[in-house]
Amino acid sequence: MYLTTNKIINMKKFNHPVLGHFIAEQFERAHLSIEAMRKEIHMGKPTYYKMTSGEIYV
Numbered sequence: 001m002y003l004t005t006n007k008i009i010n011m012k013k014f015n016h017p018v019l020g021h022f023i024a025e026q027f028e029r030a031h032l033s034i035e036a037m038r039k040e041i042h043m044g045k046p047t048y049y050k051m052t053s054g055e056i057y058v
Contacts, residue, residue, distance in 0.1 A: 011057040020054030 027034045038048045 014056050016054040016056055018054065019056065020052045023054070024052060 024034060027037070034048070034052065037043075038045075043051075
């Protein structure tokens with residue numbers, strides 16, 4: 001479930017490894033470090049791993 005200010009929405013979890021690979025590839029093409037970005041915006045490691053593994057909620 002995802003709680004918004006107005007209502008609760010049931011969301012499904014999907015693991016999309018290709019999305020995680022795409023995100024990493026785009027950072028590499030832009031000569032950026034995902035790890036440096038994670039530290040700069042104070043993103044926790046669990047959230048970082050979800051992003052790079054392509055875990056999404058729809």
